[in-house]
Amino acid sequence: MTDAPPTLLQKLKSTSLVTQIVIGLIAGILLAWLAPAAALSVAFIGKVFVSALKAVAPILVFVLVMASIANHKHGQETHIRPILVLYLFGTFAAAVVAVIASMLFPSSLVLVTEDIAIAAPGGISEVLQSLLLSVVDNPVNALINANFIGILAWAIGMGIAIRHAGDATRTVLSDLSNGVTLIVRVVIRFAPLGIFGLVASTLATSGFGALLGYLHLLTVLIGCMLFVALVVNPLIVFWKLRRNPYPLVFLCLRESGITAFFTRSSAANIPVNMALSERLGLHEDTYSVSIPLGATINMAGAAITITVLSLAAVHTLGIAVDIPTAILLSVVAAICACGASGVAGGSLLLIPLACSLFGIPSEIAMQVVAVGFIIGILQDSAETALNSSTDVLFTAAACMAQQDKAVQQS
Secondary structure: OOOOOOOHHHHHHHOOHHHHHHHHHHHHHHHHHHOHHHHHHOHHHHHHHHHHHHHHHHHHHHHHHHHHHHOOOOOOOOOHHHHHHHHHHHHHHHHHHHHHHHHHOOOOOOOOOOOOOOOOOOOHHHHHHHHHHHHOOOHHHHHHOOOHHHHHHHHHHHHHHHOOOOHHHHHHHHHHHHHHHHHHHHHHHOHHHHHHHHHHHHHHHOOOHHHHHHHHHHHHHHHHHHHHHHHHHHHHHHHHHOOOOHHHHHHHHHHHHHHHHHHOOOOOOHHHHHHHHHHOOOOHHHHHHHHHHHHHHOOHHHHHHHHHHHHHHHHHOOOOOOHHHHHHHHHHHHHHHHOOOOOOOHHHHHHHHHHHHHOOOHHHHHHHHHHHHHOHHHHHHHHHHHHHHHHHHHHHHHHHHHHHHHHHHO
């Protein structure tokens, strides 16, 4: 007796998650093109998926970080310091790339008077103060509002305290961590359906007609992000690993960047990056801290957005920019990017800080922010894909470099 041929559903279940996501992406595009009304009706699927990721991310970070530190063995290296160096250097390098591209291919904006009720930070000191206040936030409030800086601070503190508890307590915490991880895996399995709903509804609602007027600006922005993702980041990883970086780069872009592109939230992509880090066999004590930390301070895409849009305003107003000022802008953009919110459009509200370097009044700077929201369909998606995929890329590079060093010593 011969077995029945596998059904279409069985074939889909046996394919990789990335293949399923690509199928969902293509299906969403076709539905938005052929039946826009039907595409709008599936928007709810995408919202449910993003909401599920955002819901599980705070508790995942809190429990995983606390369990990792509580069960951390004395003398075991966590590699956080080299990852932090990679994060900061990568963000600064991205800002430098954006400065050079903006000078080579200057963009002009149509700045009009528009009433925008958005409160932007008043200075870099305000950004740093906000970060410090986030650290000392109420733990329940931090979990409710997905304040990952506050969550990390409390998780580290609780983890250190529980290290002195009994073995039974640490075992329970470890089991709780495994349970939360299992829930995350279930949520991620629904990524193809979520991507399908997000793509179909986005294309049916907005399309790309509104983006044509800003095609040059978008080309500079996305060109910088692609250059960083495909040239700068691989060079940094090669410097760290001393071997071909592209297999790891493409893996991170494929498995982390695609979901981040459509969720448009570094915070929502934390569970995806955690799962990828586990599959890569990285140290749990390392990635459980570095991934949520990267979602907050590793913001190469945000640095590019802040720099390119600010220099577009500078070019439009005819303001001259010298080399020292350009270097200062790169530093400011990198610092501002570290304070960018991990939600969609979070980097745009920091543009007025960079514009203030050139004496541009906030009324005009907020018009530049409005332009950012107009092109946000692509800009914010590409920015989040770069930010989030780089989190796991640099974490993997640091861990693999340490593994290579251990092999050489043995």
